[in-house]
Every structure is written in C-alpha cells, then in structure tokens.
Amino acid sequence: MLAVAQIDYIRHEVNQKGETYASIGRRMGIDPRTVTKYANQEEFKRKEKQRRKSPVMDPVKPILDKWIQEDLKKKKKYQRTAKKMYQQLIKFHCFTGSARSVRDYVAKRKRELKAKLEEVALPLESVPGTAQVDFGTAPFKYESEVIDLPYLVMSFPYSNSFYFQVFPSENTECLLEGLQRMFHYMGGVPSTIRFDNLSPAVKKIFSKGERELTDTFERFVLHYGFQYEFCNPGKGNEKGHVEAMVKYVRNNFLLPEHTVVNLDSFNKTLWTLAEEDRDRLHYDKQVLQSRLYEEDKEHWLMLPEKRFECIRWEEVKADKYGMVSIDTKQYSTTPRFAKQKVRVAISYKEVVILNEQNHTIVKHKRLYGVKRKSMIWQPYLDLLSKRPRAIKYSSLYNQFPSIWTDYLKNCTEEEQKIALRLIGKLLKNNDFALLNKALEVAILHGHPSADEIEHCFYSILHQTNTHASIEPTIAVPSMPRATRGLSHYDAFFQDGGISS
Incomplete structure (x- = not known):
C-alpha cells in the first residue's frame, strides 16, 4: 500500500x-x-487513524494550525520554525509540553495542508482567495477621436467582486503592469489565478494541455508565487465569472464613452468605483459582497519585498538612419548607432534604447495606434549642425517634415548650420508643429534667414502678430530667378555631363 x-x-x-x-x-x-x-x-477511501486525546497538545493545536496557515502565505525564509513556535507557546500560552511534540505536529500538519491544497478540485467560484483575469474593450474619447481601448479585469468569484484598469493595448507589458498594480493596491496576491489562453502569457499550446509561456510572464509568476490555470482551448466558459464581469464593467462603468486626457490619472479613479460596487448582497449567498471580499483577502499570498520589473528586453540592429523597429513601430537612437546593435527595454508606456554598457541613449514614449515613428531629434541635430554635408548622414534630411527638407536643400552650407542650430534651440518635445507654422509664415516673403524664422516663431508663440509686418523695405529691380543652395551642382553630373 x-x-x-x-x-x-x-x-x-x-x-x-x-x-x-x-x-x-x-x-x-x-x-x-x-x-x-x-x-x-x-472509489478511493482513506483509512482514518484512531486519534488519541492529548491533554497537553490538543489546546494548542488550533493556535499552531493558525500559525502554519499564516506562514504558508509567506516565502519560506519568512516562515516560523517549529522551534520558534515552541518558544512562542511557552512565552504566550503557558505551554508545558515538549519541543519534540510541537516539532512532530508542525511537520505533520504542514504535510497535510500542502496535500490538501494540491488535491483541491473545487471550481474557483467556490474557493476564497482565487481570481480570474481577462481583457475586454470599450470606446473612449481620446484626442477628439473615439477609439476602442482594452481594459483588464480581475474578478474574485467567491465574493463576486473585481478590479479593472484601462490600457492602450493587450500586450504582455500591459497585462503584467495591470496585474501588478492590482496586487499592490490590494495588498496581496490571489493564491490561484485562471486565465484564458492570452497571447501575452502563452506562446504555444501543446497536446495534453501543456503550454509554453512567454518568458516575462513566467518570471512574473515566479516573482509573485501564485498558481496559474489556463482554460482549455475553445472553453471560455471555464472562466465564466470574469467573462460576465467584463460585460458588467463595460455596461456599468465605461458606457457611454469617457473622455480620457491622461490614462494613468483616469485609472486611479477606477479603484473607488470597484470598491463601492461591493456594497450589495451577493446574488446567491445573500451576504454583502464586501464581507465576502474580506474572506477572499484572508487567503491571499503576501506581496514580495520588491515590485517586478514589467519590462521586455530585446537586442536589435539599427538601420542606416539609426532607427530600430519594435513591434512594427520605428524608434530613433542616434547617428552614432547607425547599423549597430542596441539593447531595448520595453515597458507598457516607454521604450528605452541602451548601449552595451546599459547606459541610456534615448527614451521614447511607446507608440500605439496609427502613429508609426518616434524621433528624438536632438542627437541628429547636434551632428548635422556641425557637418551638414556629411554624406553618410545627409539622407537624414528626409526624416524632417517636408517643409523643412525643402528649405534646408535650398540653404547654403553656412545657412544650414545656423538653421539646424535654430531647430535644436526651438524644438520642444520633438513637436515640429509650431516650427512648421513659423517657417510657413517666413517663406511668404522669399527665402528667410534663421533670424526671420525665429522672429516668426516667437511672434506666433506669444500671439503678438508682429510677423505680419515683415515685408521688403527696399525696392529691388526684377532679377533673373536664382537657384540657392548646393543642389543645382547635381546638374553637372546628370545625363553624362555638360553638353558642349
């Protein structure tokens, strides 16, 4: 046997x-x-051992059971030893038994409790301290446009309660950021969490239900110590509670569409909405959900000392412009790293480019939606202002807004240097909008100098309208049209040279 x-x-x-x-x-x-x-x-019947009464140990067994259950929520290094429990019994409970009796009982109960946890086959709806997780989508007004954004819901089937947060995508970084936020806001980690086969968590499903998890998700699970379960393919009903809660959240809290200016600020308001919703009776147990939620909390695991770094790391090679491609989006590095390998740290809201020594080169706001490219111009402007005719980097002019590309091509080398320094001085947050408007106004009177562009820039910025007074002050006779800049020299080398 x-x-x-x-x-x-x-x-x-x-x-x-x-x-x-x-x-x-x-x-x-x-x-x-x-x-x-x-x-x-x-049919499997367990043989029950005959229990003998123990007048010394029986009174303290409930105390030891409570301590053991508390410790099972903690990392092993934080759990009390049997010796420590024995000392506490003597000090606080007038225990008169032996250390060996305590040691034997603690070892036995730990084995029993662990075995019981492993053999639990109850549905998650019946088990306090467990959770289910899934994404839903809802419309939001963002930058004068209505767009669909995903929101992450963690539901607690036992208490019929939930938390939710809105994100720009359903990628791995957003999933883990959402889970981590909820853990730390709640002050604990559900003992078991059931997921659908979300691509941010599962790379591949094999026969017999085995799964290959994404590296970041696997490290996240190890960090927080919870047990995970995945639904069988095509069996979304296995996480029916969270699916119902996704609809409940959308209908009761996200419709009609909210206007979102700052997503992080908006998400902070959602904690209270979820907590206020618990002040109602459970649909079946006829007990306040807030009270059942407290029972959920009693079965959560303790938080680890440190937060998990919800970052995906990649090593990529920059193209000839110093641009790298991450999830089909383009991010700039610097001209120095053109055709070089760089490390990239990708979080849900930021893309950080690092060199081999892990020193930051540039930081980008992570792109979502239709926008395809993020340029941090300063490193490029510094180089181009010193060497505007450098052949290796001259094609970078094509990365500028077209109005500036045309203007720079019609500048002399010295004018290019001055203009590039001006762009570096006036460009804020890599937004060319105001600079483009200043150049549009300045070129109304011909090819402008850098000083004239700067004058128009500050005039528009401060709404003084003094740029409207810019006009030629001297009558100049009509002259033949002249071509400025260096581009006309290309004519000498076209069609086989100069015709005689």
Whole structure:
C-alpha cells in the first residue's frame, strides 16, 4: 500500500498533467501496473487513524494550525520554525509540553495542508482567495477621436467582486503592469489565478494541455508565487465569472464613452468605483459582497519585498538612419548607432534604447495606434549642425517634415548650420508643429534667414502678430530667378555631363 502523498502524486501527474503510467513508474521506482491501479481507481477511501486525546497538545493545536496557515502565505525564509513556535507557546500560552511534540505536529500538519491544497478540485467560484483575469474593450474619447481601448479585469468569484484598469493595448507589458498594480493596491496576491489562453502569457499550446509561456510572464509568476490555470482551448466558459464581469464593467462603468486626457490619472479613479460596487448582497449567498471580499483577502499570498520589473528586453540592429523597429513601430537612437546593435527595454508606456554598457541613449514614449515613428531629434541635430554635408548622414534630411527638407536643400552650407542650430534651440518635445507654422509664415516673403524664422516663431508663440509686418523695405529691380543652395551642382553630373 502506497502512502497517501504518493497516491495523490500519481493521480495528479497522470490525470491532471497527462503523464504516462510508465514515466511515473520509472520516476517513483514502482511497477507501472501499480500506477495504473491508483490513477484509475474510481472509489478511493482513506483509512482514518484512531486519534488519541492529548491533554497537553490538543489546546494548542488550533493556535499552531493558525500559525502554519499564516506562514504558508509567506516565502519560506519568512516562515516560523517549529522551534520558534515552541518558544512562542511557552512565552504566550503557558505551554508545558515538549519541543519534540510541537516539532512532530508542525511537520505533520504542514504535510497535510500542502496535500490538501494540491488535491483541491473545487471550481474557483467556490474557493476564497482565487481570481480570474481577462481583457475586454470599450470606446473612449481620446484626442477628439473615439477609439476602442482594452481594459483588464480581475474578478474574485467567491465574493463576486473585481478590479479593472484601462490600457492602450493587450500586450504582455500591459497585462503584467495591470496585474501588478492590482496586487499592490490590494495588498496581496490571489493564491490561484485562471486565465484564458492570452497571447501575452502563452506562446504555444501543446497536446495534453501543456503550454509554453512567454518568458516575462513566467518570471512574473515566479516573482509573485501564485498558481496559474489556463482554460482549455475553445472553453471560455471555464472562466465564466470574469467573462460576465467584463460585460458588467463595460455596461456599468465605461458606457457611454469617457473622455480620457491622461490614462494613468483616469485609472486611479477606477479603484473607488470597484470598491463601492461591493456594497450589495451577493446574488446567491445573500451576504454583502464586501464581507465576502474580506474572506477572499484572508487567503491571499503576501506581496514580495520588491515590485517586478514589467519590462521586455530585446537586442536589435539599427538601420542606416539609426532607427530600430519594435513591434512594427520605428524608434530613433542616434547617428552614432547607425547599423549597430542596441539593447531595448520595453515597458507598457516607454521604450528605452541602451548601449552595451546599459547606459541610456534615448527614451521614447511607446507608440500605439496609427502613429508609426518616434524621433528624438536632438542627437541628429547636434551632428548635422556641425557637418551638414556629411554624406553618410545627409539622407537624414528626409526624416524632417517636408517643409523643412525643402528649405534646408535650398540653404547654403553656412545657412544650414545656423538653421539646424535654430531647430535644436526651438524644438520642444520633438513637436515640429509650431516650427512648421513659423517657417510657413517666413517663406511668404522669399527665402528667410534663421533670424526671420525665429522672429516668426516667437511672434506666433506669444500671439503678438508682429510677423505680419515683415515685408521688403527696399525696392529691388526684377532679377533673373536664382537657384540657392548646393543642389543645382547635381546638374553637372546628370545625363553624362555638360553638353558642349
């Protein structure tokens, strides 16, 4: 007769994980027929040992049970030893028994509690301290446009409560950022969390239900220590509670569409909405959901000392312009790193480019939606203002707004240097909008100097309208049209040279 723990192990490995009888037999050093017997046994009765009364230990067993259950929520290094429990019993509970009795009882109860946790087969709806997670989508007004944004819902089936946060995407970084926010706001981690087969968490599903998890998600799970479960493919009903809660959140809190200016600020308002919703009776248990939620909390795991770094790391090669491609979006580095490899740290809202020594080169706001390119111009402007005719980097002019590309091509080399320094001086947050408007006004009177562009810029910025007074002050006779800049020299080398 095998021990209970061995039989439980066989049943779990074969029936839950799909392991073969032979592989389990080899692993445990027993006959595969024995494995088959216990894995497929329909009725399994445990033999109860006769319990003897213990006048010394019986009064303190509930105390020890409470301590053991508290410690099982903590990392092993923070758990009390049996010796420490014995000392506390003597000090605070006038215990007169032996250290060996305490040590034996603690070891036995830990084994029993761990085995009980492993063999739990109740639906998550019945188990306090568990959660389900899924994304939904809802419309939002953002920058004068109505767009669909995903929101992450974590529901607690036992108490019928939830939390939710809105994100710009359903990628891995947004999923983990949302989970982490909820853990730290709640002050604990659900013991078990059930997911759909979300691509941010699952790379591939194999036969027999095995899954290959994304690296970042796998490290996140290890960091916070919760057990994860995934629905079987096509079985969304296995997480029916969170699916219902996704609809509930949309209908009650996100419609009609909200106007969002700052997503982080908006998300801070959502905690209170979720908490106020608990002040109602549970649909089945007829108990306040807020009270059931407190029972949920009692079964959560403790938070680790440090937060998880919800970052995906990649090593990519920059193109000839020093641009790198991340998730089909383009981000600038500097001209120095053209055609060089760089490291990229990708969070839900930021893309940081680093060199081999992990020193930051540039930081970008992460792009979502239709915008395809993010340029941090300063490193390029510094180089171009010193060497505007450098052949290696001259094609970078094509990265400028077209109005500036045309203007710079019609400048002399000295004018280009001055103009590029002016752009570097006036460009704020890599937004050319005001500079473009200043140049549009300045070129109304011909090819403008950098001083004239700067005058128009500050005139528009301060709304003084003094740029409207810019006009030629001297009558100049009509002259033949002249071509400015260096581009006309290309004519000497076109069509086989100069015709005689």
